[in-house]
Amino acid sequence: MRVSHKFRAEFDDDNLIARAGLVPVMALAQSVGLSDLVEEHVTVPGSIGSNVGVKVPSLVAGMIAGADSISDMDLLRHGGMGRAFTEHRAPTTLGTHLRGYTFGHVRQLDAVASRVLAGLAARVPGLLAGGEEVAFIDIDDTIRETHGYAKQGTGYGYSGVKGLNAQVAAVSTLQAAPVIAGIRLRRGAAASAHGAPALIGSALATAKRAGVTGMVTVRADSAYFQHDAVAAARRGGAHFSITARMNPSVVGAISRIPDEEWTPIKYPQAIWDEVEQRWISDAEVAEIDYTAFTSRKQAEHVTARLIVRRVKRLNPRQGGSEQGGLLDTYRHHAVFTDSPLPMLDAEASHRDHAIIEQIIADLKAGPLAHCPSGVFTANSAWTVLAAIAFNLTRAAGVLASSFHARARWRTLLDHLIAVPARIANRARSWRLHLPRNWPWQTAWETMFDTTASGLLMT
Template structure:
């Protein structure tokens, strides 16, 4: 492919837009209640906080279009965007709005995010497809690296990275890709399970209000192997499936498993073993009853199942003190769970917890590429807005096609959002002229038709 002849350029067309997909997407946001909810619930005082009903959706729109910093919000003010959308704001105005937030205002925005997810689930029934039977709530956190010395809350975290810690809970089903039910931005040096109890409680409540009526299982890695996490799941009417740390009680339980109880399994596709940094295609699984958290008072002991997967070590080590030879020959991975699934199904279901890593990767490839402010509460609000933008993008993809329903955020943005268009006016009505032979024309039309279907009338 090559340029066929000389080309001259001018940035002079007032009727072009580069993100025509924002038209149906923000119409969908309006249907879900984003504008009204922001105006009703976000009460930031002063001029900086005025008109949240316009500023909050503008920030979300910028993130959906690919903005990962406050300056990038200028993307919303090019060409004919002012003809298509009302209430556009300069990046400086949006940045001032975010910096005026306090912790209470961030919590107000949290309630908006939860309500918008409920609204999206009502407008897009397939967003949580299959949740009437079973759903999963995956909890995890990630360090978001920052630079410089001016950002509030920055510290070195568990992975020796200097930055801030983002914690999130994502809801998914076997038939539907994950959406974010709750988020928290925390200091960089906070422990992973800190605040997980309230996060899980809120996320379970949001999931139920969004129409999840089936059994929910809370899944988490070993950092969340705490009584507070398990108790929060149980109080919320959910099951739990948490990776167990190899403490003496767990090691003793594994040692009691008879050799005849181990069942060999072959994985259809090899899975990655992060501890040994290699792909494995076979393992052995067994289970044993287990009582966890016995150091607490008896009423807080939790009895459930310990499902253990073991894999042969490539380089057997010397036997650790107090452990048998099998710990030198095998590496063990234990899951503490009260799920009713059969042993092999429960083990496979827990491995699917890795789905939240894709959510985190999508956020880091988008709005969370940076935490743009030096003010901690502004960055907290930015994180909540990133979750709203993620869910809105997921809902738009679900309306477009079955392929886009499970696509990555970057794919949905490339196919459906960043579509160029020329504006024309006919009979006092705007018309978008999009590229001929656009490969994803039919999904785009499906999204647009659904976004502007009754009872919402097309509006700028």
């Protein structure tokens, strides 16, 4: 491909917008009452909190448009955006508003995010399809690296990276891609499982509000192998599936599994083994009853299934062990669960916990590419707004096509949001003129027509 002519460039079109996909997506936000919910629940005082029903949706819209900092909110003030949307706010105004949040106001935003997800699930067919049968709550955390000394709350966490810690809970089904049911920003030095029981309880309540009525399983990695996390799942009426830490008690239980109990499995698609740093296509699986948290009082002991997957080591350990060489020859991965599924199904289901890594990667490639403020509570509010933006974009993808229903955040922005359009008025009818032969025209039109014509389910 070569440039066909010698061009001159002029920024002079007052009717052109670069993010036409914002029109149907923000219409979707309006249909679930985003502004009204913010006005009802968020009570930031004084002039900083005035017009909160305008400022919060503006921040969400900016994130959907691709903003990952306060200054990027200028994306909402180009060309014909003033005709497509009303009541714009300058980036400095939006930044000042965020800095006015306290911890309580961030929790108020959590309430808004929960209700927005419930509204989206009620209005968008397929957002949580299959939730009446089976659903999963996946919880994990990540370090958002920061630089300099001006940001409150930064510290060195478990990864050795200086930053802030975001804890995410996602809800998904067998048919639907995950959406964010809860998110918290913590200090950088926070332990992974800090605050997990509260987030699990909140996420389960949000999933129920969003129409999830089937069997729910809370999945997490070994950092969450704690009594309080298991108890929170059970209080919420859910099952749990948590990677067990290889402590002496777990190792002892594994060593008691008879050799004939191990069932060979072959993966149709090889899976990546992080510890061995290689792809594996076969393994063996077995299970045994196990009682966890025995250092606590008797009433808090939890007896469930320990499902173990073992893979032969490429380089067996030398010297033997108390377990007769079993742990020298194999590497084991144990899952502590009360899932009613058959052993192999329960083990496979737990491996799907990795789906939450996709959400974390999408957030860090999008709104959470930066923590834009020096104020911790402002960054906390920004994090919750990122979750709202993510869920709105996911719902728009579900409306667009089956492909976009599971597409990554960047793909949704490129295909559905970042579409240029020229605004025109003909016979008192406002129109968007978009590029001819846009590759995803059908998907975009489906999304637009559904939001514009009020065909959303109620």
